[in-house]
Amino acid sequence: MEKASALLFSGVRVDRKRFAREIARFQQPKKEPDDLEGIADAAPEALPEVKANKKEKKRKRKDKDSSDAVEGFSVFKTSESLSSILERNALEATSAEKKDVEKEIEKASILRKKYGIHISGHGVPPPLESFAELSSRYNCKPYILSNLSQLGFREPTPIQRQAIPVLLSKRDCFACAPTGSGKTLAFLCPMLMKIKPGLKNGIKAVVLCPTRELAAQTARECKKLAKGRKFYIKLMTKELSRCGDFEKMPCDVIISTPLRLDFAICKRKLDLSRVKYLVLDEADKLFELGFVEQIDSVVKACSKTTVVRTLFSATLPETVEKLASTVMVDAVRIIIGRKNSASEMIKQNLVFAGSEKGKLLAIRQSFSECLNPPVLVFVQSKERAKELYKELAFDGIKVDVIHADLSQQQREDAVDNFRSGKTWILIATDVVSRGMDFKGINCVINYDFPESAAAYIHRIGRSGRAGRPGEAVTFFTEEDKPFLRNIANVMAASGCEVPSWILALPKLRKRKHHPQRDSISTIPDDGAW
Numbered sequence: 001m002e003k004a005s006a007l008l009f010s011g012v013r014v015d016r017k018r019f020a021r022e023i024a025r026f027q028q029p030k031k032e033p034d035d036l037e038g039i040a041d042a043a044p045e046a047l048p049e050v051k052a053n054k055k056e057k058k059r060k061r062k063d064k065d066s067s068d069a070v071e072g073f074s075v076f077k078t079s080e081s082l083s084s085i086l087e088r089n090a091l092e093a094t095s096a097e098k099k100d101v102e103k104e105i106e107k108a109s110i111l112r113k114k115y116g117i118h119i120s121g122h123g124v125p126p127p128l129e130s131f132a133e134l135s136s137r138y139n140c141k142p143y144i145l146s147n148l149s150q151l152g153f154r155e156p157t158p159i160q161r162q163a164i165p166v167l168l169s170k171r172d173c174f175a176c177a178p179t180g181s182g183k184t185l186a187f188l189c190p191m192l193m194k195i196k197p198g199l200k201n202g203i204k205a206v207v208l209c210p211t212r213e214l215a216a217q218t219a220r221e222c223k224k225l226a227k228g229r230k231f232y233i234k235l236m237t238k239e240l241s242r243c244g245d246f247e248k249m250p251c252d253v254i255i256s257t258p259l260r261l262d263f264a265i266c267k268r269k270l271d272l273s274r275v276k277y278l279v280l281d282e283a284d285k286l287f288e289l290g291f292v293e294q295i296d297s298v299v300k301a302c303s304k305t306t307v308v309r310t311l312f313s314a315t316l317p318e319t320v321e322k323l324a325s326t327v328m329v330d331a332v333r334i335i336i337g338r339k340n341s342a343s344e345m346i347k348q349n350l351v352f353a354g355s356e357k358g359k360l361l362a363i364r365q366s367f368s369e370c371l372n373p374p375v376l377v378f379v380q381s382k383e384r385a386k387e388l389y390k391e392l393a394f395d396g397i398k399v400d401v402i403h404a405d406l407s408q409q410q411r412e413d414a415v416d417n418f419r420s421g422k423t424w425i426l427i428a429t430d431v432v433s434r435g436m437d438f439k440g441i442n443c444v445i446n447y448d449f450p451e452s453a454a455a456y457i458h459r460i461g462r463s464g465r466a467g468r469p470g471e472a473v474t475f476f477t478e479e480d481k482p483f484l485r486n487i488a489n490v491m492a493a494s495g496c497e498v499p500s501w502i503l504a505l506p507k508l509r510k511r512k513h514h515p516q517r518d519s520i521s522t523i524p525d526d527g528a529w
């Protein structure tokens, strides 16, 4: 048990086995909220952790539907007040000890309120006050603290404050926090703290990301945090998934897209049975059709009963949570701020461009009047990315393009040139809309209207990262109008002004918006110049 909770409950001699169920119930929030606004900062956390032993974990997995089982989300159905548990379970505790417990709970609650942390689940450890607590509470090795300081990270971000203690206490976890709020470190840090480097025991941790670019970025971040320790951190390349001899190759952490990892599991007999830690980054994307079978294969391959599974994203729809909760055990849910909302650091604008031609004129005019690079421009398909690239390259702007038709090397070069400032404007499909951390993007332009509110949140989240301000401009045409309301709701929820007529538009049934659009070209429709 971690030091803090050990300290909290030293002297409270409760027969935990006997009262496990009561303890768990006691730690519930008052009710299961229907929406994000309803999520209260659950008070009774930081209570004695009911450490599920292997047997108990297995039992819980079998017993999923039992309504009073202490697991996942069914636990939220019951409610009990702090005072009643103190009455029932702390019979042996002295009043001074009870006061200490209450004080710690109140402290955690205040911290959560301060940082907009909302939690559900029982026995949730208190948030970190500082990175220094990693060593005082969790015996974190000095190399991690030194790396954090070298990276310039002075204070944990809200998601890091809560997710790190949760994962260190070996709990499965759903985490939803705004784009650019440091989710990567929130799962990498506890992962490196929990596994031991070395040739023994095979692969110990797996991180899945929806794109190769994001997997490569995460592998780089992981190596930076692991600097000074001999961890074998591998990015699953095409080559590795086809020819890697994983039995001979030292590997502590593997970071991959689902397709490549699944391929290696099936064809290369990759053994993940000793994996202790499985992360699904951009989890809602990973649970979309097309990925589900591969995810299923990876989840099954990580067969250790005590594996910690965790899901991170800036958007986590209920459908995904429901699906994921079938494989999670006794999970904690962490939401920072409002669920499924855009970062408040981004100034968002909608621009009516009339038609496809209007969009081309608008972007040209905006670049000629004021170009403040780096700028990321999103379009809806690789064909349109190529078309827009041709148009803007013709104007002599330092522009590049990235889409799925390019070779791996070309994609890497496009990302590197944009990162280093050689390219001012990067035209992209949604291949870089999630997770990519291009530092200091001044503006995101949605040249083509995003297909959904989630896509909008991730796209614009490429700017306004790590506490810096950003800007997003979204063009819309007549045919996008029926879909405006979804985006306008996101804008309004993050404090941006939205014309009232848009908010009054009729509600649309959730449907992806991927219209056939006229091609991007200055050549008039009749071909006459």
Ligand SMILES: Nc1ncnc2c1ncn2[C@@H]1O[C@H](COP(=O)(O)OP(=O)(O)OP(=O)(O)O)[C@@H](O)[C@H]1O
Pocket: 152, 153, 154, 155, 156, 157, 160, 177, 178, 179, 180, 181, 182, 183, 184, 185, 313, 314, 434, 435, 436, 437, 439, 461, 462, 465, 466
């Ligand atoms: N504690 C910290 N202090 C300062 N900067 C931080 C801290 N943690 C992470 N960062 C920086 O914040 C930026 C965004 O982090 P990260 O890429 O993890 O965001 P994210 O929440 O995963 O975003 P997305 O939802 O877009 O994937 C990165 O440049 C990272 O280096």
